[in-house]
Amino acid sequence: MCADTPETSVDYRDTVFLPETDFPMRAGLPLREPDWLARWERLGVYDRLREKGRAEARPPFVLHDGPPYANGHLHIGHALNKTIKDIIVRSHQMMGHDARYVPGWDCHGLPIEWKIEEQYRAKGLNKDDVDIVSFRQECRKFAENWVTVQREEFKRLGITGNWADPYLTMNFHAEAVIAEEFMKFVMNGALYQGSKPVMWSPVEKTALAEAEVEYHDHTSHTIWVRFKPVAALEGASVVIWTTTPWTIPQNRAVAYNPAIAYGAYRVDAVAEGATAVAGEVLILADALAESVRGAAKIEAFTRLRDVPAAEFEGVILRHPYAGVEGGAGEWDFDVPLLPGDHVTDDAGTGFVHTAPSHGDDDYQLGLKFGLKMTYNVEPDGSYRKDLPLFGGQAIIDENGKDGPANVSNIKQLAYCGALLAKGKVKHSYPHSWRSKAPLIYRNTPQWFAAIDVKLADDMATYGETIRARALKSIEELVKFTPATGRNRLHSMIENRPDWVLSRQRAWGVPLTCFVKRGAKPTDADYLLRSAEVNARIVAAFEQAGADVWYETGFKARVLEGIADPEAYEQVFDVLDVWFDSGSTHAFVLRDRADGTKDGIADVYLEGTDQHRGWFHSSLLQASATIGRAPYRNVVTHGFTLDEKGMKMSKSLGNTVAPQEVIDEYGADILRLWVAQCDYTADQRIGPKILKGTADSYRRLRNTLRFMLGALAGFDEAERVDLAQMPELEAWVLHRLAELDTAVREGYRSFDFQSVFQTLFTFSTVDLSAFYFDIRKDALYCDAPGSLTRRACRTVMDILFHRLTTWLAPILPFTMEDVWLSRFPGETSSVHLQDFAPVPADWANPALAAKWEGIRRARRAVTAALEVERTAKVIGASLEAAPVVHVEDETLASALKSVDFAELCITSGLALTTDPAPGEAFRLPEIAGVSVVFERAEGEKCQRCWKILPDVGAHAHPHTCARCNAALS
CATH class of the missing domain: 3.30.2320.20 (Class I aminoacyl-tRNA synthetases (RS))
Structure with missing residues (x-):
């Protein structure tokens, strides 16, 4: 009402039914959210929902948690990931499922081991001087500490789940099952030991799998090298190009492609400082001759003739270091010129220097033609000490920097007269995603899972090999969100090599197998295959964890009465941690009471990098042990960038820490940011974006606050049936029927952006700007028994129940606040509710x-x-x-x-x-x-402010007929 009414007017303010609510306009989320967390814990909401699921025999829905690594505080990517998972779990619970969520942690592996080693180095200690079990126990304590820290940080985000009993890959049962799952590879024939080049980290002194490799720009030395024929090609030199000069001592062949056009080029003139020599003849791919000319500072050359591929057959070249002073005959052997389909004329010279111990293409060519493998490179990335000329020199040093090996080789090639040209190139190069140090390909004995070998089991429904089963699962059994994930994972599985399972580290589950002394890896009895031995190992791990593998006498104990302990060697490599996390379906989904009957999850959800990580390893592992993928849905999200679309980096100062957002705005604002963005692509976050998110939140909160105020004192006696509803209320109910379909479909398809946008638009446009705006007059001024007012409050009650439950998965703190404002009580919670069903007669398209x-x-x-x-x-x-x-x-x-x-x-x-x-x-x-x-x-009614001709003609002064009747 107006404060400056005329003297003759009457103050009707106390007769108007203005909204009444204690629901605060300011949310105060940072201060209030911890109280709700404590309340949910007292109430035992998660456990109550499990009891409800059992009592009502609800269909289970299980989102299996991809384990974060127990190392460090959470970053914004963790918050995005866990919030998406939480919205999925909460929404499916409210749609009638028993939605279980068991959080988990990846606890083994190099990052933790590396941290403990750093602590040792700071104290002047050597890891190798410490008892391995003691070292492993320190790693366990480190992981336990970070699990405790991260658990509280996740809970602060409002993530629901079985926090009292999460899964840890280092729990004794988990370690026992991981070992058991590995031994299935032993028994079904998938496991073999091979000596082949693998991605190797000199800094971490271990092999890495594809999932542990990331690519960064790196500046490498690049060289063009002459290989002279022994007696062929009219004395012309074959020229190779490589970005790894350190591999030249390991050269065993040069490859060409018969499909490439080659020519003989005579050098006619060279620039000052060139290492090319006037008059010499070089054989090059025609498509690359000009680029070689520029690199070698050749000012003029003449193409003498075609060199057909037939001329290369049977040609023997001399190694550049053959007969070199101080070489001790190390390189005095034949270097064959061999055909290879992997050779292209896109870059280089059209010839590929081949070192079978240091590249997959090289290795495959070596297998085909029986080339000798070399073992010149030690685990720390240095040459073996007795290698002539280069012994002990590092390729990559302990700090991840280039050692002297590359430059030493370049100088030696120049000294030998083999160096045609040199330079540097910036290119994408493999690095360890943990140490961030460059990697090398290194030939070393490792344990592999063969993905194309027919498995000795009875699970051939989707194929007989790991690869076949994995591909068939992708094609027929799994739904991908977004759909592009299918092709991405399919391509990776289709083209991947065998899985390197072994790591030369200490903190992990050991490869629980024994090999026969004196036997070769290719011998049928090389691996001990005994179900009874396997059972003894599993039982020991269940009781005391994987540490028992390292106890003196363990081998004799488990082999007693089955095999001669002296006849077998115990393997002490540890499993790739991706095998650990890939096995979680067994000890979480299969073994836990809150898992699934068939050991298959409804959803696996992680970032897009997990197509080569957890999705990938889980698929391979399960294909070998249960014959199919362990999931029905794979959902992926993108990465989090700053407001300018740049990758977050501490050095750039553009990171956004979840706790900082929570401290300023509250967890619900962070959750709302997740719901508003298209998580299937990369997302941006920063101060301006969060301010916009907070503004959207305030608009939504105001809508809910008005609704709460208008519902003050609502009683069931007021309720109006659909048949009595005015058309406007019937229209709102029709909209709710539409929304119910859209919201359920959005949640089922994991499309929270559409869910929130639909509800936000409805709340701010259909309700606040339209329905509420119109009905304020009836709510404030109609008599309590007015049909319009009763119908409006009936619809608002319906709206209240729908909106609070529909939004609860996204904004759990705020919707609890809204719910308790109407239904207080120690056992009351919106999170114990379901989405209410919609009567069929609400829908009215006409x-x-x-x-x-x-x-x-x-x-x-x-x-x-x-x-x-x-x-x-x-x-x-x-x-x-x-x-x-x-x-x-x-x-x-x-x-x-x-x-x-x-x-x-x-x-x-x-x-x-x-x-x-x-x-x-x-x-x-x-x-x-x-x-x-x-x-x-007319005159203005002093109660409802309408200007009508009849105002002043009724018993109550300055009122219209409607207000006069309401006052009477």
Whole structure:
């Protein structure tokens, strides 16, 4: 009511039913959210939902948690990941499932081991001087500490789950099952030991799998080297190009491609400082000759002739270091020129230097032609000490920097007269994703899982090999969100090599197998295969964990009575940690009471990098042990970038820490950011974006606050049936029927962006700006028994239950606040509710179509009134009584069937189908509706503020008929 009413007026403020609520306008989330967390813990919400699931025999829904690494505080990517998971779990619970979520941690592996080694080095200690079990126990304590820290940080985000009993890959049962799963590879024939080049980290002194490799720009030495024929090619030199000069001592062949056109080029003139020599003849791929000319500072050359591939057959070259002083005959052997399909003329010279111990293509060519493997490179990335000329020199040093090996080789090649040219190139190069140090390919004995070997088991439904089963699972059993994930994972599985399972480290589950002394890896009895031995190992691990593998006498104990301990050697490599996490389906989904009956998860969800990580290793591992993928849905999210779209980096100072966002805004704002973004792509976050998110939150909160205020004192006796509802309320119920379908479909398809946007638009546009705006008059001024007011409060009660539950998975703290504002009580919680079913008769497409026309016409009227308000002709829409000209008879009939003045919030309104005058207001996008402004006639009702002719003619002074009746 106005404060400056005329002296003759009466103050009716106390007679108006204004909204009443204690729900605060300011959320105060950072301070209040911890209280709700404590409340949920007291109430035992998660456990109550599990009891409800059992009592109602609900269908299970299990999202299996990809384990984060127990090392360091959470970053924004963790918050994104866990929030998406939480929204999925909460929404499926509220849609009628028993939605279980067991959080887990990856606890073994190099990063933790590396941290303990750093602590040792700081104290001047050597890891190798410490008892391995003691070292492993220190690693365990380190992981335990970070599990405790991260658990509290995850819970602060509002993540629901079985936090009291998470899974840890270092738990004794987990270690026992990981060993058991590995031994299935032993028994089914997938495991073999091979000596082949693998990605090797000199810094970490261990082999790495594809999932542990990332690519960064790196500047490498590049060289062009002459290989002279022994007696062929008319004395012309074959020229190779490589970015790894350190591999030249390991060269065993040069490869060419018969499909490439080659020519003989005579050097006619060279620039000063060139290592090319005038008069020499070089054989090059024609497509690359010009680039070689530039690199070698050749000022002029002449192409002498074609060199057909037939001339290369049987050609023997001399190693560049053959006969070198101090070489001790190390390189005095033949270097064959061999055909290889992997050779291209995209870059280089058209010839590929081949070192079978240091590259996969090289290795495959070596297998085909029986080339000798070399073992010149030690685990620390240095040459073996007795290698002539280069012994002990590092390729990559302990700090991940280039050692002297490359430069030493370049100098030696120049000394030998083999160096044609040199340079440097910046290119994408493999690095360890843990130490960030460059990697090398290194030939070393490792244990592999063969992915193309027919497995000795009875699980051939989807194929007989790991690769076949994995591909068939992708093609037939798994749904991918987004769909592009299918092709990405399929391509990776289709083209990947055998899986390197072994690591030369200490902190992990050991490869629990024994090999026969004196036997070769290719011998049938090389591996001890005994179900009884395997069972003894598993039982020992269950009781005391994997540390027992390292106890003196363990081998004799488990082999007693089955095999001669002296006849077998115990393997002490540890498993790739991806095998650990890839096995979680067995000890979480299969073994736990809150797992799944078939050991298959409904959803695996992680970042896109996990196509080569957890999705990948889980698929390979399960294909070998259960014959198919361990998941039905694979959902992936992108990476988190700063507001400019740049990758976050501490050095750039553009990181956003979850705790900082929570401290300033609250966890619900961070969760809302997740729900508003398209998580399937890369997302951006920063101060401006978070401010925008907070603004959206405030708008939504205001809608909910108004609804709470309007529902104050609502009683079931007020409830109105659908048959009695005014059309406007029936239209709202129709919209709720539409929303129910959209919300459920959005949650089922993991599309939270559409869910929130749909609900936000409905709340702010359909409700706040339309329905609530119209019904404020009836809510405030109608008598309590008015049908319109009762119908409105009935619909608001329905809205309350729908909106709070629909939004609870996204905003669990705020919706609990809203819920408790109406339904306080120690055992009350919105998170114990389900999405309410929608009666079939709420859907009314014909009514919706009619009201679409009414709303369009209303927009024309409100736009016309806004023009008058802007011009200060009127202050409020109730001062108007416009004339609305409607050309369409159907629309005109629809508008006449409702109180269109009430809908437009005017004191009066005239409808006509007569042609509109030229000066009438029109909106271009709403054809056939024109508005002529007219002022409302009469006196202003001092209670509802409408201007009507009858005001002042009733018992209560200065009131209209409606308000007079309400007061009476």
